[in-house]
Amino acid sequence: MNDATGMFIAETHTSAATWHYRVEKMILEGKTKYQTYQICDVPRFGKSLFLDYNIQTSLLDEYVFHECMSQPAMTLHPNPKNVVVCGGGEGATLREALKHNTVTNATMVDIDEELVDMVKVHMPEWHQGAFEDPRTTLLHTDARQWLVEHKGAGIDVILSDLPNPHEDGPGQFLFTREYFQICADAMGDDGVFAMQAGSANENYPECMMSCIKTLESMKETFPYVAGYYGIVSTFFQPWGFVLASKKYDPLALSAEEIAKRFQERRIRNRYYTPRFHQALFTLPEYLLEAYAKSARILTDESPFVWTA
Amino acid sequence: MNDATGMFIAETHTSAATWHYRVEKMILEGKTKYQTYQICDVPRFGKSLFLDYNIQTSLLDEYVFHECMSQPAMTLHPNPKNVVVCGGGEGATLREALKHNTVTNATMVDIDEELVDMVKVHMPEWHQGAFEDPRTTLLHTDARQWLVEHKGAGIDVILSDLPNPHEDGPGQFLFTREYFQICADAMGDDGVFAMQAGSANENYPECMMSCIKTLESMKETFPYVAGYYGIVSTFFQPWGFVLASKKYDPLALSAEEIAKRFQERRIRNRYYTPRFHQALFTLPEYLLEAYAKSARILTDESPFVWTA
Amino acid sequence: MNDATGMFIAETHTSAATWHYRVEKMILEGKTKYQTYQICDVPRFGKSLFLDYNIQTSLLDEYVFHECMSQPAMTLHPNPKNVVVCGGGEGATLREALKHNTVTNATMVDIDEELVDMVKVHMPEWHQGAFEDPRTTLLHTDARQWLVEHKGAGIDVILSDLPNPHEDGPGQFLFTREYFQICADAMGDDGVFAMQAGSANENYPECMMSCIKTLESMKETFPYVAGYYGIVSTFFQPWGFVLASKKYDPLALSAEEIAKRFQERRIRNRYYTPRFHQALFTLPEYLLEAYAKSARILTDESPFVWTA
């Protein structure tokens, strides 16, 4: 058997390239109402999840994505008690939020019940018991609608771990100014919001840049907005996130203060560490160029449509 | 989702090309002592079996391969009672042999018990109950060794449906003059032998041509030797077979006689039909050229090693 | 460098599979008004031509395709003097026609002048000087229109070597009853027509079968219609052709008569030989099944649209 032989999952990333991930062993495959999934072993990456034939996470570096998704926002808030995870199927974003012992209530709202049920059984390395944590409430409903119904709920931190806004998917309306406002309205006066915002590479940074621009356009709601990225080797690219904050400035948070909070809350991270905080939030110039060139304000009427 | 996205099994065919078969749904995947297997749905081809990441058979045209494997030899013999299938894991070669109501004993010798056990449950479309036929004896042992032990057994027809002679596999010694002699010795004086012999396309016909040459070199044992091929669309190429016969000349069998035997034995085929018999045995010139250029006599000492 | 590394041209064949041909060396690449082309070396296949990223021909077995395209029709006609090749860019169909020393005029009508100009220089192995033959007239215009203008011209043989009827191409109207009638009107009373008709494998034989059915529906024009196929290893499938004849029955042509004509005309073929004639015209059952199931009469109003 030569190197070209075997089983692969192929995904395209713009017209420039298709990546063929090798499937060493298919663990489980299925289809929910919303998406197809494969859990399989990929060499070097280990157990991995694909949704609609796009890799989502692998054991090699799921911590990079999920710490980026949770830790900067959770750490920035001085006392995060009520946390909401939108999406976040694998339960790892929830797991990261629960690491903060300040949390009293963590609500995860993921519409795909079948997927989460599958994850509970087959992906324990990701949730690590987070779904059973007594502080957790797990809901399977539309996250945006749920947030509308929780206007004024005073949530401390919202972590928006939602699928990219694909052309034929509902994700488009979870990356708009209106959605961000709904989040803001459900948070308290010092709420912190973080979202995954798509690729941070130079080939297609438009989604991330537009998320930043959109949140920046809401200055009265979110005086502090900052993009950051994690190096997700499994994605073959850096991945973008945006943090928006009503009261606390992420760039003003010192390594010492982060270390102090980690100690108080007994946090131990592998990617988001005190010394790495500043680097995490330092975007390369090409993102700033892309921001200037192609970012736009996303609205329900004119949302971002992911074509990569 | 675009056309380049999805799950694929890739197999190489010489340095010229790699074929990516699309996997629509993985039905079952596993590993026996001898090989890995995947049963999956391929678009257009339907349910398909891959062994060591090489497609073996699909519902679209498994009948082409399996009729070619069984029907010409079974039909040529005027009264095939005792039949032996060497290999033939899916049970479809056996199924085809059992269609001849002359058969009283059909022994299938396939070393891979785990694979056949899996096939029984998950590939009923192939065996169609053949394993439960009262005439069937199923053995899991080395076919060559078993035949050695059945010297003089007077078998009427031997169908050698064995894996290609890959470099690191045992198949090499199932494509040699010594093996063919062992088969001959286990057969009666009017025994008929048929084998799958590898690709019949112009790119790599050497294995098939060498099988013909080797059997032809045993003139005293097998006065009649004839190559033929089936168009296996699933393999993206015509597939080669060789028939060797102690007493009956396949090229002398008329369409009328075949039709008569079919009627007597209540045979109904989809590929090997009376009118198609002559065309089946008419090899294109390129195979004759390849025979002249590259065929050689295969022996245990100097077997064919499949590198495609 | 491992086996998965290198340069490839990928083409899809229905949703079932994508084939990656390895490009060992790019010889020439370009774009005409009508199509993109690559001439390159593919291992085992040798020098090969791709049009719009679909392999057209390789040195390994171009003779199979081009003999099938020309020889049965040319041989069937007892005295082919005036021959027209529609399409046939590489000049090899023309070359095959010119092998018949009865020919006095051979007109090739290929709309893509840039392609033919390139072929003249870079693909001498195909045309072998056919364009310089004094009997040849080379025209670059629309073949169908040219034939309309040559109604009553009494052409002996028309060889229709035209691209498959792709969705967005003009080929659709070169695979219809109206086009076939135009061909008939330009031919003499004993004219013979042959065409390439698409794949003859079991996965997508609909185009070929519909061409047969359409020509059969013109019984008064073409009393004799017969499908046949060549095993084109480069295409990874058997390829279909259809012959339609006003006066001569291809199935009545004996091997002896073919041999006699070959001798008279000093023909030496590698694929279409006297002994192979009958096998060539013997279609496997699956094509007959496909004919029954999916063939339809193609018209300008409802042409075949190739989607493979």
Added chain:
Amino acid sequence: MNDATGMFIAETHTSAATWHYRVEKMILEGKTKYQTYQICDVPRFGKSLFLDYNIQTSLLDEYVFHECMSQPAMTLHPNPKNVVVCGGGEGATLREALKHNTVTNATMVDIDEELVDMVKVHMPEWHQGAFEDPRTTLLHTDARQWLVEHKGAGIDVILSDLPNPHEDGPGQFLFTREYFQICADAMGDDGVFAMQAGSANENYPECMMSCIKTLESMKETFPYVAGYYGIVSTFFQPWGFVLASKKYDPLALSAEEIAKRFQERRIRNRYYTPRFHQALFTLPEYLLEAYAKSARILTDESPFVWTA
């Protein structure tokens, strides 16, 4: 034509994945004594160079790689006059070095004369005239041997832009302690050395980490050693570099000082900017973990062998 169709160059990155870059247009292809090359247009990436079927650089972000290769070392040295580029075929590392107006002599030593000759004509976007700069000396000889012969030459900056240490290539001995010592011996007392050191992703960071460890083991020669990385979107991963310095500490260089030097030397960069310096040198934890786990000292006797 669907998305799976087209021309691709495929490269494998460990057993985990194969990447298929789409070739929109082949501009030039050839082979030198040392390697094969393709210059082609890749969608989104623009004009790109592949060597031995591995992408080297594209117009999209060649500046990222080449600034990383040259600018930190050149900027760190307070007065770089004599600069040597080892390898660096495209001329872009040289171009970046020459941006520093302190430079009086820039010697580029690349063994592959045919490749550089080709680059001069066909890749002007990379060298931008650097080969014609009066300060440039271009040599085609073995870089290591040339450096041996220039012991004591007092070179200010050596930029080692050499191919990865592949199994069957000479690169292995250009990533060893002995080579680094040869570099040191050719440099002055305040010399600065920088090298490209392979992937900085989490999947295979061993080469980069071992380069760091090896240079750190030479404390008396190089008191200051620092790894850094650039986000090269074209490589689908962050790329690693190592800087080793005899006298100047890169981590002590302030953004203000960098800005001052840029102004004095009239430098304008797109990736390596004053504000980004600290982030550039801040390695993510996974690299520190990989350093602890798998880094080793590379020597001529036990060099690194790249298998990705």
